[in-house]
Amino acid sequence: MRRPAKTPPAGRRPAMPRPPAAARAPAAKPYHHGDLRRVLIDAAMQLVGEGGPEAVSVREAARRAGVSPGAPFRHFPSRDALMNVVAEEAQRRFRAEIEAALADAPPGDPLGRFRCLGIAYLRWAMKNPTHFEIISSRRFFDHDRSAAVSSDNAELIGLTERLLAEAFSAGQLGMRDLKQVQIAGRALVYGFARMHLDGHLPRWGVGEAEAERMAADILDLFIAGIASRAAPSAKV
Amino acid sequence: MRRPAKTPPAGRRPAMPRPPAAARAPAAKPYHHGDLRRVLIDAAMQLVGEGGPEAVSVREAARRAGVSPGAPFRHFPSRDALMNVVAEEAQRRFRAEIEAALADAPPGDPLGRFRCLGIAYLRWAMKNPTHFEIISSRRFFDHDRSAAVSSDNAELIGLTERLLAEAFSAGQLGMRDLKQVQIAGRALVYGFARMHLDGHLPRWGVGEAEAERMAADILDLFIAGIASRAAPSAKV
DNA sequence: AATCTGTGTAATCGGTGCTTACATTCACGA
DNA sequence: TCGTGAATGTAAGCACCGATTACACAGATT
Structure with missing residues (x-):
């Protein structure tokens, strides 16, 4: 363990009495920080x-x-508590951006809305890689310790599941297993985001400029793959 | 920055002369550690x-x-150097296991071999999550600073690309764009591995026991989706 | 036997999270 | 108006970490 975490040391020594800071410029810096x-x-x-x-x-x-x-x-009992608040802030922004993008998408056509969600997801993740990492991995803070993050995250996942379930009900997914489609879709999008985050895309010949286009392409590929009987041609 | 990394401090003081450790148990602990x-x-x-x-x-x-x-x-000029060696060790084991699994797979049928590779990949990643993380993310060591890791990794990626390219040449992928299929396949497998690593699977109702089965299922789903005209039924 | 080279030890620096004792300021009530 | 207590800042210190330096020791070579 690098970070001591819970080391209760004993033995403190009384600090030397400090001379009162009598003479001070009055408007220099207030003792209390505003916020x-x-x-x-x-x-x-x-x-x-x-x-x-x-x-x-x-x-x-x-x-x-x-x-x-x-x-x-x-203000924060520990570094982790600070990280928790940072994660909550990031998760809040993430959700807000995705929901805004989805609000612009036309209703009906669940697969089209799923595509729109995926694009917004990847766009934010690629634009804010380090913030995305905090809310992705359990390494930097524990999701379960923040109700806000958990609920925001559950809301997004629920949204995804619902869209694919609607597509399933509408018969757009053929005979495929809904849960498998949901998890595969999630894995695909999450995987692409992490590939970007972890610096794998250059190895695949995808530069920063082409990343967003490639994200759209593989989403289309996925949708074409799961759609009941779409035209097999890709290369849009 | 928490870890100082490159802080060249100045000013050392000569250590106090130490009394020679004359009396010591001869066979207790040798001065030199074996290896x-x-x-x-x-x-x-x-x-x-x-x-x-x-x-x-x-x-x-x-x-x-x-x-x-x-x-x-x-033996190691820095902590990072130690991490590099650890990463090389992990990457070596990873590659060995995958190649062993692939050696048992029947030749011909590139998509079948791709499936086999994906299974082996995910099996190792889920069995050694923390080691997988080192060689996945650029956060814990820089791939470019280790020729061994780079080449092992490139070998695995090249293997994947080659298998899908063979499937493409054999007409098993229909008219789809090969590069998109390659990246999507990669993203899917990598994404599932990271979902396991980052603790997302429980949220999706996939416990530790079902994880491997689910990995196989989404691989099959992907292969069915990209295969030119396979039977649309899933649920194998 | 003397010496050289490799390898381990001791001490130290600056960085970190975290805690405690003390100082200061603000808001509220008599 | 004037206390007084709660809130919130500072100062000092601990244990841990990576990293460096001077020194001690052991084994092989000459």
Whole structure:
């Protein structure tokens, strides 16, 4: 374990009495930070964006907020708690963007809406790779410890399942097993997002520019594959 | 940045002269460790298996080898270098297992061999999730800095591409775009592996017991979807 | 036997999360 | 108006980590 996590040390020593800071410029810096909690979250979000989840440190967030290293612990009991809030923020943005994209999609045609969802999903994941990573992996924070993340995530997954179930009911999926289609669709989209995140796409000859087009292509391929009897031609 | 990585500090102080350890049990513990390098690698592999890539620390590996914290640096210039070797070991095992499985598969029938490869891939990934993570993500070590990992990985990817290309040449893929099929296949398998790794499968109602069966099912679904005109029924 | 080379130890630095004791400020009530 | 207590900041310190340096020791070579 690199991070001590739960080490209850004993033995503190009383600090030296500090001379009162009598003489101070009155408007220089107020003792109380306006909204330190919010500033810390923003700093942490920025750190995630710059260097990934690993780059988030309480001290660095405090440094950027112009505050002492111990101050953040008044607002977050631990680094993990800070990460939880960051994850909630990311998950909230993710869901909002997908639902916005879906609101623009025409109703009816469940497979078309599924495609639209997949595109929005991948677009956000590729535009915010490090934030996507936090809410994807259980490594950086535990989904179960945040009701907000869990419910937002369940909502998105439920949306996907519902669309494919509607397509199934409408007879668009032929005789295929619905659950298998749902999981395969999920795996395909999630896999492409992770391939981008993990830097695999260049190996496959897909540059940053072509990534979004390729995402649309494989979604179309998938839809054509599961659709009951679509024209087999691809290469749209 | 949590891990300082490249901080060249200045100013060392000469250590106090140490009294020679004259009296010591001769056979208790030899000064030189038999093969510290190998033992450190094994310890690191074990740490990865226990707590994931993050749990690997030079000090802990040294501790398990019964050696001082500085000793490992005689064999590995940095923690990353140790991780590189661990990744090479994992990648080697991964490739060996897949090639062994493929050797048992009947020649001819490229799609059948692709299925076999996918099964072996997922089986290993699900049996060794933490080791799989090291060689999947660029987060824990840089693939480009290890020729061994790069070539092993390229070999596996090339194998996959070749099998699908053979299927394409044999007319088994209809008019579909080969490259799209290759990337979609990759994304599907990789996505399922990562879903398992990231703990998403329980959310989809797939327990540890059903995971392998489900892996086979979605591979079959994919193959049925891309095959030129297979019977549309799934549920094998 | 002397020496060289490889390998392990001890001590130290700067970074991290986390805790405690103390200081300061603000809001509320008598 | 003036206390007073809660909220929130600072200072100091611990244990852990990776990494470096000076030094001690062992085995092989000459």
